[in-house]
Amino acid sequence: MNSTADHKNTLELANAAASRGDYEAFLSYCTDDTKWDFVGEQVLQGKEAVRQYMAETYLEPPQFDVEHMVAEGDMLTAIGKISLKDKQGKTTNYAYCDVWTFRAGKMHELQAFVVSGD
Template identity: 50%
Template sequence: MHGSNKSVLLQANEAVIAGDNEGFLSHCTDDIRWTTVGEGTLEGKEAVRQWMKSAYAKPPRFTVDRLVAEDDTVVALGTIIGEGDDGQPTELAYSDVWRFRDRKMVELQAFVIPNGQR
C-alpha cells in the first residue's frame, strides 16, 4: 500500500490523532475543498487550518473501520469520539469521501451523524 491514496489518508489520519495539524495539511493541496454535508464548505488550506485550530484543539479519537478505494477516490467509514457541546464525550459515525490529485487530498465530502451512544 506504500504510496497509495489509502496510505496517504492513513498517514494524514495519524497526524490528526497526534495533534499534528500541519502534518495533516502537508497531505492536502493548497486548493482543498472540505465539505461537511449539512454544515458548510471550507475553501483552501488556510481555511481548513483555521477550522482545525478550534475543532481539533483537543485531537479527536477516531477509528477507521473500512477503506474503499477506486481511481482517485478513497472512502473511509468509521467512528469519531469527540467532546460534545456539554463537555461530555460524544460518538459520531462518519463517512468521508476523499478525492486525490497527485497523491494529495484535494476534496472531502464528510457525512457525520450522532451515533446515539455516549
Template identity: 50%
Template sequence: MQERDARASTGDTKWVFLDDKILEGKEAVCEWMKTAYAEPPVFMVENLIAEDDFVIAIGKIKTKNEDGEMILSSYCDVWKLRNGKLAELKAFVIENEL
C-alpha cells in the same frame, strides 16, 4: 491542521461537511481545525475503500464538544485526490449515543 495533514492537502483543498459548512483552501481548514479539533479526535476506521482518485473511510469518531463531553459519531469521508494529495472532502457525520 497538523503539519503532515497540511503537506498532504492541495492548496485549494475543499472540505464539505454536509448540512453544516464548507471550507475552501488550506488556510480555512487549518483555522477550523484549531477550534474543532483542539484535542485530537479518535478515529475508528471500519472500512477503507480506494479506487482511482477516490478514497472512502467509514467508521466512528470520538470528539469533545464545547462543554468538554465526549461525543461519538458515525462518519463516512469521501476523499478525492489530485496528484497524490487530498483535494476534496465530502464528510457525512451523524452523532450517536455513547
C-alpha cells in the same frame, strides 16, 4: 498515477498525524486548494480555512476508528467513527463516511457525511 494503496496509506498517515495533534502534518497531505464539504453544514475552501476549523473544533486531538476503506481510481471512501471533546471536556462520538478525491497523490476534495453516534 498513484495507486489506491497509496491513497489509503496517505489517509492513514494523515489521520495518525491528526490523532497526535499534529495538524500541520495532516495538512501537508492536502492540496493547497483543498475543499471540504460537510454535507448539509458547511464548506471549507483552502488550507487556511481547514486550519481554522481544526483549531476551533479539535480542542483535543480527534480519535479515529476507520472501519472500512474502499478505493477506486482517484477516489477513496472511509467509513468509521470519530470522537471529539468539547470545551467542557465531554466526548461526543460520531459516525462518518468520508469521500476523498485525490489529486497528484494529495487529498484534494472531501465530502463528509457525519452524524452523532451518541
